[in-house]
Amino acid sequence: MRKLLFLTYAFVLGISAYAQTGVFQQEPNAAGHTRLFTPHKASLNKIEPTANQIWWGYQAEAEERSSIGVSKAETYAAAIFVAPGNAVIVGKTIKAIRFYLRDKANTNNIKVWISKTLPDDVNSADYVQNIDETTLTAGDESEEKHGIANDVELTTPYIIGTDGVYIGYSVTVADVSESATKFPIVTFEGEEANSFFIRTSSTSAKWSDLAEEGFGKLALQILVEGKFVENSASPDTMEDIVLLKNGTGKSKLVLFNGGSAGINSIDYTITTDGVAGAEQHLDINPPVKTMGAQCTIDLPLTADSKIGISEKSITITKVNGKANEAEKKSATFKLTTVGKQVKRGVVVEENTGTGCGWCPRGWAGMKKMRDKFGENFIGIAIHQFNETDAMYCPDYAELNFSEAPACRIDRDNAILDPFYGTEEDICADFKESLAHIATVGVSVTGKLNADCTQVTATATIEPLVNGTYEIAYALIGDELTGTDASWQQNNYYYKYVSQNVSNDPYLSPFCKDGKYGSAKVTLNYDDVLLTGSYKSTTNNAKLAPLQEGKVVTNTYTLTLPTKNTLQDAIKKAGYNKLAVIAMIIRSDGKIDNAAKFYLQDPTGVEGISENKGEPKEVARYTIDGRKISAPQHGLNIVKMSDGSTVKVLVK
Numbered sequence: 001m002r003k004l005l006f007l008t009y010a011f012v013l014g015i016s017a018y019a020q021t022g023v024f025q026q027e028p029n030a031a032g033h034t035r036l037f038t039p040h041k042a043s044l045n046k047i048e049p050t051a052n053q054i055w056w057g058y059q060a061e062a063e064e065r066s067s068i069g070v071s072k073a074e075t076y077a078a079a080i081f082v083a084p085g086n087a088v089i090v091g092k093t094i095k096a097i098r099f100y101l102r103d104k105a106n107t108n109n110i111k112v113w114i115s116k117t118l119p120d121d122v123n124s125a126d127y128v129q130n131i132d133e134t135t136l137t138a139g140d141e142s143e144e145k146h147g148i149a150n151d152v153e154l155t156t157p158y159i160i161g162t163d164g165v166y167i168g169y170s171v172t173v174a175d176v177s178e179s180a181t182k183f184p185i186v187t188f189e190g191e192e193a194n195s196f197f198i199r200t201s202s203t204s205a206k207w208s209d210l211a212e213e214g215f216g217k218l219a220l221q222i223l224v225e226g227k228f229v230e231n232s233a234s235p236d237t238m239e240d241i242v243l244l245k246n247g248t249g250k251s252k253l254v255l256f257n258g259g260s261a262g263i264n265s266i267d268y269t270i271t272t273d274g275v276a277g278a279e280q281h282l283d284i285n286p287p288v289k290t291m292g293a294q295c296t297i298d299l300p301l302t303a304d305s306k307i308g309i310s311e312k313s314i315t316i317t318k319v320n321g322k323a324n325e326a327e328k329k330s331a332t333f334k335l336t337t338v339g340k341q342v343k344r345g346v347v348v349e350e351n352t353g354t355g356c357g358w359c360p361r362g363w364a365g366m367k368k369m370r371d372k373f374g375e376n377f378i379g380i381a382i383h384q385f386n387e388t389d390a391m392y393c394p395d396y397a398e399l400n401f402s403e404a405p406a407c408r409i410d411r412d413n414a415i416l417d418p419f420y421g422t423e424e425d426i427c428a429d430f431k432e433s434l435a436h437i438a439t440v441g442v443s444v445t446g447k448l449n450a451d452c453t454q455v456t457a458t459a460t461i462e463p464l465v466n467g468t469y470e471i472a473y474a475l476i477g478d479e480l481t482g483t484d485a486s487w488q489q490n491n492y493y494y495k496y497v498s499q500n501v502s503n504d505p506y507l508s509p510f511c512k513d514g515k516y517g518s519a520k521v522t523l524n525y526d527d528v529l530l531t532g533s534y535k536s537t538t539n540n541a542k543l544a545p546l547q548e549g550k551v552v553t554n555t556y557t558l559t560l561p562t563k564n565t566l567q568d569a570i571k572k573a574g575y576n577k578l579a580v581i582a583m584i585i586r587s588d589g590k591i592d593n594a595a596k597f598y599l600q601d602p603t604g605v606e607g608i609s610e611n612k613g614e615p616k617e618v619a620r621y622t623i624d625g626r627k628i629s630a631p632q633h634g635l636n637i638v639k640m641s642d643g644s645t646v647k648v649l650v651k
Contacts, residue, residue: 057221059188069183079168092226100147100186147186187216231319232259235331243303267318342441345594351401353385357492362405364506365419379527390486446580459582463546
């Protein structure tokens with residue numbers, strides 16, 4: 001489970017229908033504070049469902065539980081939403097509500113409630129029930145399972161209408177001297193729409209949708225009564241996949257459990273061009289028991305016998321060995337088959353800024369990936385958090401960041417913490433992306449003009465399949481720094497000890513007694529976005545449709561920043577610390593492949609050009625960027641002693 005260790009997602013930059021979420025924090029690492037942990041047994045208030053009842057919720061059972069809060073004494077209200085289109089639950093009757101409680105010595109005024117809209121005051125909800133606190137159990141089951149479950153039977157059962165309904169609970173915290181009251185709202189990990197709404201009486205008085213901000217799902221379930229199907233599994237999404245010809249791989253399939261019997265196994269068929277393949281069987285481990293919960297499984301697939309892109313669909317035919325009772329049984333996806341594997345560059349685009357006190361975590365995460373993955377890591381640190389930042393760069397792609405630090409890997413849909421990632425280590429997410437097979441090979445070179453104001457980038461592109469792609473360019477700088485206040489990084493970690501961040505060697509320097517253990521620190525910044533092919537959010541680079549096996553080149557001129565503070569930093573670091581990046585972007589907006597090239601310092605180039613001898617070959621590369629010691633069949637990229645590059649076709 002990911003532990004954010006005091007690490008709230010920082011201030012929200014955009015404006016949405018909900019309140020800003022930067023005030024919420026997740027429970028710190030237990031090793032970082034002195035609270036003596038005492039495990040408790042499970043709830044004594046458990047209600048066992050009858051034959052026509054089930055517990056329904058957004059999370060699978062047995063998951064780890066964390067908790068969030070604002071570390072202030074005030075009233076919290078938290079809820080989930082049953083959408084109008086939820087055919088499984090709409091029309092059924094709510095008999096009880098299960099929520100998790102960490103403390104009751106300093107927690108009071110506990111209520112459960114149901115409302116067609118999110119109420120400004122829970123007392124005005126459609127249904128409100130006060131709870132006798134003496135009947136409740138509180139504590140933590142274990143360090144990784146916060147809270148104790150309490151099942152509260154409704155005095156008046158509530159029928160869920162066709163407009164949908166919010167179901168929630170509220171608590172008032174009177175004292176925040178303990179972690180259990182600083183972080184009273186218990187959560188499950190994962191992301192799912194409608195699974196977590198929250199507000200507080202003062203700090204966050206407007207409702208926030210924390211499911212959209214990566215805070216997990218509210219730990220809350222409802223006991224519903226009615227007639228239910230037993231064996232139902234709906235494929236929500238199936239990830240597109242690229243495989244080598246005659247190879248195999250696994251794609252991620254998201255399944256929704258709509259049956260009271262859960263999902264222990266599925267049988268399925270894969271259809272290609274309207275022709276269904278043989279039925280296959282897969283056991284689900286661990287099985288899904290909670291009705292309404294989702295699970296993600298790795299589904300084995302085989303590449304096609306011919307190169308190209310094929311539209312496919314998966315159909316779940318059976319669940320637990322019986323006919324699938326779900327209304328939606330199928331999902332479509334694309335399988336691309338390629339003839340070879342080319343070098344992959346994985347792009348990590350990070351939202352950051354010197355004014356963001358939690359952004360040292362992003363600095364540390366980017367450095368960690370850079371050290372571990374070397375040339376496969378292509379980082380772009382986008383300084384857009386605060387305009388007073390010396391590295392502020394307003395023009396770039398719209399990546400929908402609403403907080404900092406945050407990142408996206410290859411522009412996948414998920415917005416991640418740039419240090420912890422999906423779980424506890426962003427490197428695990430990077431490694432998973434690096435394993436993806438590209439459909440386009442790409443390399444790039446860059447040449448600085450005489451007065452050091454522009455860089456001409458030249459990308460060489462080798463398509464492995466036919467397709468329409470976009471190309472985008474960026475210019476980044478390493479080892480940039482300055483002496484004035486606009487270069488100073490805010491740092492909230494200076495208040496904490498290294499134990500709070502598990503003594504991590506990349507992050508602990510920002511803690512007390514660390515190298516950067518002060519409220520503001522001056523850093524050397526790497527991967528800093530300086531400019532690109534984007535004007536505002538519009539990409540001005542163009543790329544014609546690609547044909548399999550037909551190598552093409554593409555050029556774009558990048559203009560260096562004119563701001564004096566940046567120019568001085570670039571000159572101080574050296575122009576050989578600048579790199580051009582070329583990104584090949586698929587039609588779905590995800591980055592298929594990318595390449596990076598560091599420029600030569602103009603003083604070095606000038607010295608070579610004065611040599612009266614002929615330029616000599618100093619290095620040779622394949623089209624996908626691999627360095628070779630001798631000419632190789634196909635297109636070779638040759639780097640010359642005068643800094644130029646030439647392309648040579650070896651027959």
